[in-house]
Amino acid sequence: MSSLTNIVRKEFRELLTKSTIIPVILMALMFGYLGSMMGGIEEDVTAPPVIGLVDMDDGLMSDIAFDTLNESAVIVYEGTDLNAGLEAVDGAGGAALIYLPSNFTSDILAGARGHVEVYWLMKGAGMLDSISSTAVEILLNSVSYSISAYLVDESSDTAPAVVLSPLERSETTIFHDMEMTGVSPDLLVSILSSQSFAVPFIIMMIIIMAGGMVISSMGMEKENKTLETLLTLPVSRSSIVSGKLLASALVGLVMAGIYMIGFNYYMTSLEMSAEVDLAQYGLDLGPADYILVGASVFVSLVAALSMCMVLGTYAKNYKSAQTLTMPISLLAIIPMFLTMFKDFSTLPTVLQVLLFAIPFSHPMMAMKELMFGNYAMVIGGIAYVAAFAAVMVAISVWIFNTDRLLTGSVKGAGLARFLPRLKSR
Amino acid sequence: MNAIEVRDLVKDYGPFRAVKGISFEVREGEVFGLIGPNGAGKTTTLRVLATLLRVSSGSVHVFGKDLRKEPHEVRKIISYLPEDAGAYKNLTGREYLEFIARFFSTGKAADEMIRKGVEMASLEDRIDDRVDTYSKGMTRRLLVSRALMTDPKLTILDELTSGLDVINAQEIRRTVKDISERGTTVLLSSHNMLEVELMCDRIALINDGRIVELGTPSELKSKHGASNIEEVFTRVVTA
Numbered sequence: 001m002s003s004l005t006n007i008v009r010k011e012f013r014e015l016l017t018k019s020t021i022i023p024v025i026l027m028a029l030m031f032g033y034l035g036s037m038m039g040g041i042e043e044d045v046t047a048p049p050v051i052g053l054v055d056m057d058d059g060l061m062s063d064i065a066f067d068t069l070n071e072s073a074v075i076v077y078e079g080t081d082l083n084a085g086l087e088a089v090d091g092a093g094g095a096a097l098i099y100l101p102s103n104f105t106s107d108i109l110a111g112a113r114g115h116v117e118v119y120w121l122m123k124g125a126g127m128l129d130s131i132s133s134t135a136v137e138i139l140l141n142s143v144s145y146s147i148s149a150y151l152v153d154e155s156s157d158t159a160p161a162v163v164l165s166p167l168e169r170s171e172t173t174i175f176h177d178m179e180m181t182g183v184s185p186d187l188l189v190s191i192l193s194s195q196s197f198a199v200p201f202i203i204m205m206i207i208i209m210a211g212g213m214v215i216s217s218m219g220m221e222k223e224n225k226t227l228e229t230l231l232t233l234p235v236s237r238s239s240i241v242s243g244k245l246l247a248s249a250l251v252g253l254v255m256a257g258i259y260m261i262g263f264n265y266y267m268t269s270l271e272m273s274a275e276v277d278l279a280q281y282g283l284d285l286g287p288a289d290y291i292l293v294g295a296s297v298f299v300s301l302v303a304a305l306s307m308c309m310v311l312g313t314y315a316k317n318y319k320s321a322q323t324l325t326m327p328i329s330l331l332a333i334i335p336m337f338l339t340m341f342k343d344f345s346t347l348p349t350v351l352q353v354l355l356f357a358i359p360f361s362h363p364m365m366a367m368k369e370l371m372f373g374n375y376a377m378v379i380g381g382i383a384y385v386a387a388f389a390a391v392m393v394a395i396s397v398w399i400f401n402t403d404r405l406l407t408g409s410v411k412g413a414g415l416a417r418f419l420p421r422l423k424s425r
Numbered sequence: 426m427n428a429i430e431v432r433d434l435v436k437d438y439g440p441f442r443a444v445k446g447i448s449f450e451v452r453e454g455e456v457f458g459l460i461g462p463n464g465a466g467k468t469t470t471l472r473v474l475a476t477l478l479r480v481s482s483g484s485v486h487v488f489g490k491d492l493r494k495e496p497h498e499v500r501k502i503i504s505y506l507p508e509d510a511g512a513y514k515n516l517t518g519r520e521y522l523e524f525i526a527r528f529f530s531t532g533k534a535a536d537e538m539i540r541k542g543v544e545m546a547s548l549e550d551r552i553d554d555r556v557d558t559y560s561k562g563m564t565r566r567l568l569v570s571r572a573l574m575t576d577p578k579l580t581i582l583d584e585l586t587s588g589l590d591v592i593n594a595q596e597i598r599r600t601v602k603d604i605s606e607r608g609t610t611v612l613l614s615s616h617n618m619l620e621v622e623l624m625c626d627r628i629a630l631i632n633d634g635r636i637v638e639l640g641t642p643s644e645l646k647s648k649h650g651a652s653n654i655e656e657v658f659t660r661v662v663t664a
Binding site: 231 | 438475478479497501503504505506509510511513514525528529571
């Protein structure tokens, strides 16, 4: 064996360990799942949109509109009752109800633009939740095109501007039982983008950075051989655990503040100026809501840090501590992506369970959920994460009270404890 | 009252038994040495006495306090210096001593403890430099002063002068001897037989998790017809 091969073998053995491979496999699986989710969204885009049509006109132009819509959409309601139409579309999981008023045909034939009212039934405010509304937008463009074609064929006297763009539209978005007049799903998603994008990103950064600090602190204590001294000082194990958690939490919050300032500037430069004030629809946060958001962030941070403390007890040194941050990073990245792209309510059940189970998801979703009055979800999340954090702190203190912190796990220890019990039976 | 009373101490690491039922006492004010080959169970015994490892079976009392029931009380009266201990590298020597002193005392008493630690460390102006700039000898002096400045009733010192040059080793031995003369009980382990012979009132020789000899240096030398403890060690271990 050559010297080079010898060194390569040694390096491989050192670098290719379970702790380096498992996170990569998990990451690959996560991307695989995200890929299949994206595939599902692609199917949503190519599938004909589900809509309803309230035709109060029943004239020539509304017939053209119906024929065009019928070619590319599944029309689950056609009639004259707006409420019945909305119920039918909602029941079928549809995206929109199109309302053609009684003067639709007469207006167009008189050279004016035909008015179309679109009632959007929005399911979620995630970036991918507005995909179905995009499909309906395409349909409406087709209707406009068909009417333009008719007007051209008939060589009508209509003004060219109206021939090219024969429809005018008003929009109402219905989301979480709220009717928002003049608001389209795209606009709503855009306005809520800071909740959809910035909050999950900042929470992820806090968790990864503060969590990394706790794990590294444990790794450093072991590498610098200071842990043994610390454990023989007259200080309770719970104080050691709490002290480390509290310091990391405070540093994490300071870092979060710095990130938030920078990120706020970034988002402000990207955001479109909001044409509507969502507060008029109750879509804003009051002082009590902010307290709940703060509580959610705090308990999640404690949960993350105490989880890191448990992981940190496995760190042999600073290098191994860096590897141990991977599971925490994954648990922070997964909910960040999920909450960025989809609302909790629009996710498949399996993902909903996964998202709820990951304690870091809750502060990422809290602001948006509170905006839409979903207090049960937020308070339930806080309770769950607080319980999770309490269990993790208890496990940390327990580990600090055992030999494991200094000796690591001993192969066969579990079996050795189990065998005498078997023999005694 | 004995400073330490160990009865049938057993310590298991999973299926491996590191200490196999040892018993010994250390008298108050005594300097007691644990010697033995590598892997004999010395450090494990010291770590158990320092409350770092749990007792698998047997009993340990430190100044009458049951180690299993009152580990926190035991920690108040002991100090432990591990063989390869380190200090927080981002702190200065003085800050490190302050950090430790605040666990034992507050106010003027803590300040006095720190002053004593600074004096014992004999690092002069370097006491205000960061620990990561210290040599091995300087770090060890800082750690020894950390262990002794709190006036512990019992100090447990694992390989007190391991890896140090003769001058540093002598200084540290002198410091420990001084503190023992003022009444602190010292339990130490060392591979340096000369150090053990010079410092210890009594010695226990541990091999394969068991105490195989115990007595004063002169008793052991006379029993084995040896001229020094190194010879005793070699004869007992290779027998």
